[in-house]
Amino acid sequence: GAVVSQHPSWVICKSGTSVKIECRSLDFQATTMFWYRQFPKQSLMLMATSNEGSKATYEQGVEKDKFLINHASLTLSTLTVTSAHPEDSSFYICSARDPSGRTDTQYFGPGTRLTVL
Amino acid sequence: SQQGEEDPQALSIQEGENATMNCSYKTSINNLQWYRQNSGRGLVHLILIRSNEREKHSGRLRVTLDTSKKSSSLLITASRAADTASYFCARSRKNNNDMRFGAGTRLTVKP
Numbered sequence: 001g002a003v004v005s006q007h008p009s010w011v012i013c014k015s016g017t018s019v020k021i022e023c024r025s026l027d028f029q030a031t032t033m034f035w036y037r038q039f040p041k042q043s044l045m046l047m048a049t050s051n052e053g054s055k056a057t058y059e060q061g062v063e064k065d066k067f068l069i070n071h072a073s074l075t076l077s078t079l080t081v082t083s084a085h086p087e088d089s090s091f092y093i094c095s096a097r098d099p100s101g102r103t104d105t106q107y108f109g110p111g112t113r114l115t116v117l
Numbered sequence: 118s119q120q121g122e123e124d125p126q127a128l129s130i131q132e133g134e135n136a137t138m139n140c141s142y143k144t145s146i147n148n149l150q151w152y153r154q155n156s157g158r159g160l161v162h163l164i165l166i167r168s169n170e171r172e173k174h175s176g177r178l179r180v181t182l183d184t185s186k187k188s189s190s191l192l193i194t195a196s197r198a199a200d201t202a203s204y205f206c207a208r209s210r211k212n213n214n215d216m217r218f219g220a221g222t223r224l225t226v227k228p
Binding site for chain 1: 150152157158159160161162165205217218219220221223
């Protein structure tokens with residue numbers, strides 16, 4: 001199946017700093033990528049839909065100025081957590097949909113664990 | 118969860134037994150997918166079932182879909198300790214750009 005990578009796999013930062021997480025589709029072009037957040041022992045919550053070449057679409061309750069999304073190419077989307085605080089500590093997972101694929105499957109990255117001290 | 122519930126929340130069984138997990142949703146769907154997640158890891162796609170399908174099989178996995186009841190079930194037969202993970206259903210209403218996950222079931226298979 002298609003492969004989606006994320007970098008870094010984990011990051012620890014101080015409160016007030018910004019952290020950038022990369023999501024790459026390795027063997028296909030993804031016009032649409034998705035960003036999810038998952039707190040411990042909870043489900044995935046869709047944060048935003050990242051569209052190549054246009055602005056991201058944010059879910060209700062997600063601050064677009066805090067979670068900056070850039071989908072500059074067909075294989076890369078980035079999520080920047082600005083002025084991170086301890087409550088932003090979470091597992092961030094991206095996914096990508098291959099529009100040329102034979103199924104509607106979304107391919108998920110391995111996730112990035114963010115810990116804000 | 119953003120658009121559905123799963124039950125049970127946790128399930129503990131012995132190796133060799135079958136495990137059944139259920140998922141309910143609220144709106145009409147285009148398709149429903151099941152994913153597996155090992156602790157602290159990414160998601161692995163298991164099965165996609167479309168709204169016009171009632172049952173699909175993949176190895177030891179069997180998924181059913183009842184659109185009249187807005188529910189789906191995942192059956193894992195002859196479970197193994199390696200099946201221990203969290204299992205999530207995710208429904209899409211349109212073209213899979215609006216996937217919403219259920220709360221998940223944490224399955225523990227004891228050797």
